[in-house]
Amino acid sequence: MTEHQRADARRNYSRILTVAEEEVAAHGANASLEQIARTAGVGSATVRRHFPTRRALLEAVAQTRIEALRVLAIELADGQDSRDALLVWLREVVAYCVTARGLAAVLAYDGDESESIYENSCASTLEQAAGPLLARASRDGAVAAGVTVADLITLAVGIALATEHHPDAAAQADRLFELTVAGLSPQE
Known part of the structure; x- marks a missing residue:
């Protein structure tokens, strides 16, 4: 060449x-x-x-946003309240998924074996970035035992996909995020 x-x-x-x-x-x-x-x-x-695949193209499109989320996780890792730090980061993941059409699809764990040679680098980057945030929140007892970063990303993706066609997707996604964080039980 x-x-x-x-x-x-x-x-x-x-x-x-x-x-x-x-x-x-x-x-x-x-x-x-x-x-x-x-x-x-x-x-x-x-x-x-x-x-070579649609996912490869979507991942390339999402790289700037994924890098910003990675940097944010690092910045939040030393915050005073581990639960707040994790929730600030996760809220940003939800917001990015809602505003960046296609990002939720990139992060989704679809189990498509035909594309297994192309690692889901976006989800992998986010898992590595959020790992310390979740580990710290877990050590502090701020999140339920057994919660994984993959669980959190799946929740973010689900919220984004569920609100994708809502007239005010960002507000609805934020409402569902708050509901997810608070749970269904009334606050005492």
């Missing part, structure tokens, strides 16, 4: 990713790969060469 071809491939990757971010924001996780290719001015094969 010549230097020009490599530069061209980098430009194609960047252009595809920029268009994909816009399409996913507008149409969610089911954004048309063919439309992305057309708008980016490349063929479908070029999109598939850079992103």
Whole structure:
């Protein structure tokens, strides 16, 4: 491969990713790969060469948001109240999932073995980032025994997916998040 071809491939990757971010924001996780290719001015094969699966493309689109959540977890890890730190982080995960159409689908544990060679790097990054927050909250007795980061991410994804078509998805997601945190029992 010549230097020009490599530069061209980098430009194609960047252009595809920029268009994909816009399409996913507008149409969610089911954004048309063919439309992305057309708008980016490349063929479908070029999109598939850079992103062999829809999940790979969605993960690339979500990387900036996932990195922000990872950094937030690190910043919150030394906070004074371990429960508050965990809940602040989890509320941000829910908010990101609701506002970044397609992010919930990237984080969902779908068990699709056909894509198992492509690790779910977004969920993995979040699990590693939130691990210390959850461990500290568990040590402090601030969360129920046996709760895992995967459980928390699954709750966030569920809330985002359940509110996706609500007229005020962010407010409804926040309400469901509060209900999840408080539980169904009346407060005494």
